[in-house]
Amino acid sequence: MAAPDSRFVRACKAMAVDRTPVWFMRQAGRYMAEYRAVRQKHSLIEICKNPQLAAEVTITAAEILNVDAAIIFADLLLPLEVMGLPFHFSAGEGPIIERPVRSHEDVARLRTDSAADLGYVSEGIRLVSTHFGTKLPLIGFCGAPFTLASYMIEGGGSRHYINTKKMMYSQPGNWDELLRKLVLVTSECATAQVRAGADVIQVFDSWVGCLSVEDYRHYVLPRTSELVRNLKQSGAPVIYFGTDTATLLTSMKETGADVIGLDWRVPLDEGWSRLGNDGAVQGNLDPVVLFSAWKNVKLRAQEILDRAAARPGHIFNLGHGILPETPVENVKALAAYVQEYSAGARFHLK
Numbered sequence: 001m002a003a004p005d006s007r008f009v010r011a012c013k014a015m016a017v018d019r020t021p022v023w024f025m026r027q028a029g030r031y032m033a034e035y036r037a038v039r040q041k042h043s044l045i046e047i048c049k050n051p052q053l054a055a056e057v058t059i060t061a062a063e064i065l066n067v068d069a070a071i072i073f074a075d076l077l078l079p080l081e082v083m084g085l086p087f088h089f090s091a092g093e094g095p096i097i098e099r100p101v102r103s104h105e106d107v108a109r110l111r112t113d114s115a116a117d118l119g120y121v122s123e124g125i126r127l128v129s130t131h132f133g134t135k136l137p138l139i140g141f142c143g144a145p146f147t148l149a150s151y152m153i154e155g156g157g158s159r160h161y162i163n164t165k166k167m168m169y170s171q172p173g174n175w176d177e178l179l180r181k182l183v184l185v186t187s188e189c190a191t192a193q194v195r196a197g198a199d200v201i202q203v204f205d206s207w208v209g210c211l212s213v214e215d216y217r218h219y220v221l222p223r224t225s226e227l228v229r230n231l232k233q234s235g236a237p238v239i240y241f242g243t244d245t246a247t248l249l250t251s252m253k254e255t256g257a258d259v260i261g262l263d264w265r266v267p268l269d270e271g272w273s274r275l276g277n278d279g280a281v282q283g284n285l286d287p288v289v290l291f292s293a294w295k296n297v298k299l300r301a302q303e304i305l306d307r308a309a310a311r312p313g314h315i316f317n318l319g320h321g322i323l324p325e326t327p328v329e330n331v332k333a334l335a336a337y338v339q340e341y342s343a344g345a346r347f348h349l350k
């Protein structure tokens with residue numbers, strides 16, 4: 001941990017700050033010309049596996065946007081490879097896992113002894129945290145057991161998660177063994193990220209919103225809580241994010257995560273109130289709003305900041321990642337606007 005007193009880390013702990021910290025999920029990505037230039041020469045996986053390149057992409061995005069936190073450039077799916085499941089990204093189709101996990105034998109074969117092979121992620125973190133020092137906190141991340149399991153079982157992205165739910169319902173022993181293995185590997189990998197200099201860990205459970213509350217509580221909450229407990233032992237605050245989670249929020253809070261990431265479907269103050277108006281929340285502008293005129297972006301950002309009412313523990317973000325065609329000027333202006341408006345709001349409250 002390099003910047004434990006930064007406003008972003010303080011906000012994660014629901015402590016008072018001078019203005020609302022802001023960063024964006026997927027802040028390094030195809031919407032940014034500088035990233036596209038690197039991608040012309042290297043594949044996504046090459047960038048991830050080369051600590052120098054990963055650090056460069058991470059630093060460039062954070063500096064261009066002038067946000068309050070950097071997020072290490074890596075991918076959610078990297079642990080699949082060290083567990084023995086090769087995958088690749090195909091243009092237009094997203095990730096493809098070559099041999100999806102469907103049977104007891106498939107789960108039994110998955111390795112949990114090679115998380116150290118993800119050392120290139122920690123190496124990139126070391127470079128970024130040396131670059132920024134105490135000036136800018138750095139976020140490390142990993143996938144949550146449900147979302148990673150869904151990629152492993154479906155073999156890629158999915159609409160209805162049929163194979164995933166089928167395993168959950170009809171092979172519960174197998175399902176739990178898979179989640180247990182994922183918790184082992186992601187705990188080790190994210191803990192190594194904190195040792196290398198990450199200040200906060202974000203756990204992405206991007207697709208968990210496809211579950212009913214009952215199924216979430218029965219099949220997912222226990223192992224996800226175990227992951228959060230393991231990560232908190234590192235001393236870093238944990239952000240737990242998913243989409244379509246309005247009905248799951250109180251259960252997600254039970255994992256013990258310090259910050260709950262809200263998507264745009266729930267009004268920020270309503271989501272926070274469901275969480276007991278306690279702890280910290282992150283969010284939650286609809287990423288598609290960034291495609292509209294600046295006047296509208298500004299208005300919608302202001303609405304979110306007004307709902308947060310300068311209470312300690314709000315981190316401004318989008319409700320999901322920045323999309324590839326997003327106008328970069330709106331993203332830059334949004335970061336600056338959140339910083340300026342939230343500083344003013346605190347001034348007026350005094």
Ligand code: CP3
Pocket residue numbers: 024025026027028029030039044061071072073074075076077089090091092093094095141157204206320321
């Ligand atoms: O600044 C950042 O946030 C970048 C680091 C980052 C990436 N992936 C790089 C990446 C992070 C935090 C992720 C997380 C990730 N990866 C998630 C969870 C976040 C979310 O959006 O819900 C998921 C589900 C993945 C798996 C994944 N990786 C998918 C579904 C895709 C899309 C495939 C496509 O073609 O759009 C990726 C590719 C990927 N990972 C890109 C980036 C910047 C796309 C750009 C590229 O191909 O260069």
